[in-house]
Amino acid sequence: MFQPNIFDADHHHMLDMAPNSPENEFGKIIREDDFEARSGAETTLEAPSGEDQDPNQRSKRKRYHRHTQSQIQEMEAFFKECPHPDDKQRKELSRHLGLEPLQVKFWFQNKRTQMKAQHERHENAILKAENEKLRAENTRFKEALGNASCPNCGGPAALGEMSFDEQHLRIENVRLREEIDRLSGIAAKYVGKPLSSYSQLSTHVPSRSLDLGAGNFGAQSGFVGEMYGGSNDLLRSISGPTEADKPLIVELAVAAMEELIRMAQGGEPLWVSCDNSAEILNEEEYLRTFPRGIGPKPLGLKSEASRESVVVIMNHMNLVEILMDVKRWSSVFCGIVSRAMTLDVLSTGVAGNYNGALQVMTAEFQVPSPLFPTRENYFVRYCKQHVDGTWAVVDVSLDNLRPGMISRSRRRPSGCLIQELPNGYSKVVWVEHVEVDDRAVQSMYRPLLNSGLAFGAKRWVATLDRQCERLASSMASNIPAGDLCVITSTEGRKSMLKLAERMVMSFCTGVGASTAHAWTTLSATGSDDVRVMTRKSMDDPGRPPGIVLSAATSFWIPVPAKRIFDFLRDENSRREWDILSNGGLVQEMAHIANGRDPGNCVSLLRVNSANSSQSNMLILQESCTDSIGSYVIYAPVDIVAMNVVLSGGDPDYVALLPSGFAILPDGPGLNGGGIHEVGSCGSLLTVAFQILVDSVPSAKLSLGSVATVNSLIKCTVEKIKSALMCESS
Known part of the structure; x- marks a missing residue:
C-alpha cells in the first residue's frame, strides 16, 4: 500500500512521525538564543541569600559550575513549560542531566531573575519612548497655541483661555493614537464618557480602521457583517x-x-x-x-x-x-x-x-x-x-x-x-x-x-x-513517489486535499441537529431515531443537480471507538457494511497521510463491482482521529472529474454527496470490563447518508424515496453491529 512521507526533510517545522521521549521533545521544540546560553551557562553553587543560606557558609568563597550546552538546552526547554519546578521535578531533572538538585534549583532561580530583569528593561524602554513622544507632541501643542489668535479680539490667545475639556481632548487625542493597541486601558478610562465627546477625535483616525480606541463608534458607517453557510x-x-x-x-x-x-x-x-x-x-x-x-x-x-x-x-x-x-x-x-x-x-x-x-x-x-x-x-x-x-x-x-x-x-x-x-x-x-x-x-x-x-x-x-x-x-513538499501514487504533481496533491476538505465540511453541516442550513426536515418518517432531510440542488457546481435526501441516526454500541474506526476505514472490511460497493473488491489507489496518526489520511478507492455490467467506481475517503473522536467520510466521485483534480485542476466543480460516520467515546474512558452499558467504554456511532433520489430539481419527492433511505440506513446499522459484535464476542 502506498503511503508517502508527508514531511519535508529540509524543513524542521514539519511533523516528526517517529516517537520521541519527553526529554528529546524539550530539545526539539525549544532552542535558546546566544544571550541566554551565555547567561545561563554558569550556576552558583551557593544559595544566594535569605533563609536558604547556611550562616556558617557565608564567608566561604563562591564556587561556580559551568553547565554543558546540552544541559542548558534541556533546562531552557523545561523553563519554557514550567518556570517554577517543584522538588520532585527538580530531582527528576537533575537525575536526567547528571546534576545536583541544588544546581538545578539555583539555575532556575538565576534564570527567573534574568527574565524578570529583561522584561523590566524592555518595558522601561517602551515607556520611555512613549513618554518622549507625548512630551514632544505636548510641546508642539503649546507652541501652536502660543501663535494662535483670540477669535473675539484678534489678540494672542493664552493657554488659560482654552477650556479644560478642550485641552484634555487635544492631549488625549495624541495619547490614543500612540497607544491605540492598549485597548483595555483606553476603554476603562474613556468609555464612560458620552459618545458625542469622542466625535472630535475621529478626524485623526485612519479611515481604514473602525478604530475602537478613538471611541467614535457611530461616526464610521459600514460596519462589516458577513454570513457564511447559513440561512x-x-x-x-x-x-x-x-x-x-x-x-x-x-x-x-x-x-x-x-x-x-x-x-x-x-x-x-x-x-x-x-x-x-x-x-x-x-x-x-x-x-x-x-x-x-x-x-x-x-x-x-x-x-x-x-x-x-x-x-x-x-x-x-x-x-x-x-x-x-x-x-x-x-x-x-x-x-x-x-x-x-x-x-x-x-x-x-x-x-x-x-x-x-x-x-x-x-x-x-x-x-x-x-x-x-x-x-x-x-x-x-x-x-x-x-x-x-x-x-x-x-x-x-x-x-x-x-x-x-x-x-x-x-x-x-x-x-x-x-x-x-x-x-x-x-x-x-x-x-x-x-x-x-x-x-x-x-x-x-x-x-x-x-x-x-x-x-x-x-x-x-x-x-x-x-x-x-x-x-x-498540505504544505509538505518533496513527497516520494510510490507504486500506487497517481498524483503527478504537488498541485494535484493540494487539489485532492482541498476536495476532501470540502467533503468533510459538507458532511459535518448535515450530520448535526442544526436546522439552519438549506435542508428541510421531513416529518412522519416512521422513526424518531432517524432524521431525514431534503434539499433541491440546481446551480451549485459542487453538488449534483436534483433532489437530495439526507438521513442520519446515532446509536450506542459496546465496542471501543478505535476498533470501530479501524474497521470502517479499512478497505478490506468495506464489503461487510457498504451496500454501495455491492460486494465488490475495494482497492486503494492513492493515499495521502495528513497527521502523525496512521488513521489520519485521504484515500482514493476503486470498487471493482462483482456485477460485470456495472462500470468501476471511485470513492474519495478521508479518515481522521484524535483523542476525542473519529470520522470516516466518503463520497463517490466521477472518474473524469477526479483525473482533473489529480492533475491539479479546480476541485470546486467536482460534485459530491458525502456520507460517513462520526465516532465518539461514550464517556471519559471508563473501564467497565464486561458490563455492556452506556459509560462502560463503548462508543456512540452516528451514521449519515446523502443520496440523489431524482436528478430533476423540479420533481416532487415521493414517500417511496424516503422509505428507501430509511431502509438503507437501518440495513447499514445492522450490518455494522453484526460485524463488530461478532468480532468482539
Missing part, C-alpha cells in the same frame, strides 16, 4: 448591537480579557486537580475572584468549565488569523461549529494585524449527532497582544444586552492564549466556561457531556491539533 433566519430575532450598546460591549470585552488571562494562568485554589489529571473549576473561588462578571447564573442553567493546553505545529499569527476570520474558524472547527456569523466589527485591529480587533458574533455549536441539541450563543470576540508577546482571543456572551431574549446557553469568558515557540510551533492554552440548560440531552449522551468531551476545552484543542497537522501536510 436567512440564522439570527432569528438577534441583530447587531445598537449605538448605545457599543461602549458597554467594549467594557465587557476588556473585563473578559482580564478574566481569561487569570483563568488560563491560575492554579489552585481556582482550579483543583483530579486523580485523572483533569482540572475542575472551584465555583466558590471563582465567584470570589470574579464577583462581577456577566451577572449571576440564571435559574435552570448548569456551569461547565474546563482548561487544556497543547503544542501545535502552526505559527502563532496564523492561529490568530484563523480565530478572527469567521469563515476559516468555521472551517477548521467544522465538527464543532455548525454555523457562524459576524454581525458587527467594532475594531479591525491596528498595525496591520488583529491586535485590538473586536467583533460581535453569533454561532451554533454541535456534537456530530442528530440526537444531540445544539447550542446557540450571541457574543463578542476580542483579540489582544500582550506585553510579553502572548496573544489572547476571548469570547463573552452579550445576552444581558437583550433583556427579553431567553438563552439556553451563554458563554462566560472563554477562549485561548497563544504563545510563540521556535520552529513554527505554538503553545495554546484553551479555556471553556459556559452556562447551559442541558435537560434536553438524551441519557445516552450524558456520560459524554458530564466528562467534558462534548463541548469542553479538550475537544477544542484536540480538533485544533489535528487540523494543524492536516494543514502542515
Whole structure:
C-alpha cells in the first residue's frame, strides 16, 4: 500500500512521525538564543541569600559550575513549560542531566531573575519612548497655541483661555493614537464618557480602521457583517448591537480579557486537580475572584468549565488569523461549529494585524449527532497582544444586552492564549466556561457531556491539533513517489486535499441537529431515531443537480471507538457494511497521510463491482482521529472529474454527496470490563447518508424515496453491529 512521507526533510517545522521521549521533545521544540546560553551557562553553587543560606557558609568563597550546552538546552526547554519546578521535578531533572538538585534549583532561580530583569528593561524602554513622544507632541501643542489668535479680539490667545475639556481632548487625542493597541486601558478610562465627546477625535483616525480606541463608534458607517453557510433566519430575532450598546460591549470585552488571562494562568485554589489529571473549576473561588462578571447564573442553567493546553505545529499569527476570520474558524472547527456569523466589527485591529480587533458574533455549536441539541450563543470576540508577546482571543456572551431574549446557553469568558515557540510551533492554552440548560440531552449522551468531551476545552484543542497537522501536510513538499501514487504533481496533491476538505465540511453541516442550513426536515418518517432531510440542488457546481435526501441516526454500541474506526476505514472490511460497493473488491489507489496518526489520511478507492455490467467506481475517503473522536467520510466521485483534480485542476466543480460516520467515546474512558452499558467504554456511532433520489430539481419527492433511505440506513446499522459484535464476542 502506498503511503508517502508527508514531511519535508529540509524543513524542521514539519511533523516528526517517529516517537520521541519527553526529554528529546524539550530539545526539539525549544532552542535558546546566544544571550541566554551565555547567561545561563554558569550556576552558583551557593544559595544566594535569605533563609536558604547556611550562616556558617557565608564567608566561604563562591564556587561556580559551568553547565554543558546540552544541559542548558534541556533546562531552557523545561523553563519554557514550567518556570517554577517543584522538588520532585527538580530531582527528576537533575537525575536526567547528571546534576545536583541544588544546581538545578539555583539555575532556575538565576534564570527567573534574568527574565524578570529583561522584561523590566524592555518595558522601561517602551515607556520611555512613549513618554518622549507625548512630551514632544505636548510641546508642539503649546507652541501652536502660543501663535494662535483670540477669535473675539484678534489678540494672542493664552493657554488659560482654552477650556479644560478642550485641552484634555487635544492631549488625549495624541495619547490614543500612540497607544491605540492598549485597548483595555483606553476603554476603562474613556468609555464612560458620552459618545458625542469622542466625535472630535475621529478626524485623526485612519479611515481604514473602525478604530475602537478613538471611541467614535457611530461616526464610521459600514460596519462589516458577513454570513457564511447559513440561512436567512440564522439570527432569528438577534441583530447587531445598537449605538448605545457599543461602549458597554467594549467594557465587557476588556473585563473578559482580564478574566481569561487569570483563568488560563491560575492554579489552585481556582482550579483543583483530579486523580485523572483533569482540572475542575472551584465555583466558590471563582465567584470570589470574579464577583462581577456577566451577572449571576440564571435559574435552570448548569456551569461547565474546563482548561487544556497543547503544542501545535502552526505559527502563532496564523492561529490568530484563523480565530478572527469567521469563515476559516468555521472551517477548521467544522465538527464543532455548525454555523457562524459576524454581525458587527467594532475594531479591525491596528498595525496591520488583529491586535485590538473586536467583533460581535453569533454561532451554533454541535456534537456530530442528530440526537444531540445544539447550542446557540450571541457574543463578542476580542483579540489582544500582550506585553510579553502572548496573544489572547476571548469570547463573552452579550445576552444581558437583550433583556427579553431567553438563552439556553451563554458563554462566560472563554477562549485561548497563544504563545510563540521556535520552529513554527505554538503553545495554546484553551479555556471553556459556559452556562447551559442541558435537560434536553438524551441519557445516552450524558456520560459524554458530564466528562467534558462534548463541548469542553479538550475537544477544542484536540480538533485544533489535528487540523494543524492536516494543514502542515498540505504544505509538505518533496513527497516520494510510490507504486500506487497517481498524483503527478504537488498541485494535484493540494487539489485532492482541498476536495476532501470540502467533503468533510459538507458532511459535518448535515450530520448535526442544526436546522439552519438549506435542508428541510421531513416529518412522519416512521422513526424518531432517524432524521431525514431534503434539499433541491440546481446551480451549485459542487453538488449534483436534483433532489437530495439526507438521513442520519446515532446509536450506542459496546465496542471501543478505535476498533470501530479501524474497521470502517479499512478497505478490506468495506464489503461487510457498504451496500454501495455491492460486494465488490475495494482497492486503494492513492493515499495521502495528513497527521502523525496512521488513521489520519485521504484515500482514493476503486470498487471493482462483482456485477460485470456495472462500470468501476471511485470513492474519495478521508479518515481522521484524535483523542476525542473519529470520522470516516466518503463520497463517490466521477472518474473524469477526479483525473482533473489529480492533475491539479479546480476541485470546486467536482460534485459530491458525502456520507460517513462520526465516532465518539461514550464517556471519559471508563473501564467497565464486561458490563455492556452506556459509560462502560463503548462508543456512540452516528451514521449519515446523502443520496440523489431524482436528478430533476423540479420533481416532487415521493414517500417511496424516503422509505428507501430509511431502509438503507437501518440495513447499514445492522450490518455494522453484526460485524463488530461478532468480532468482539
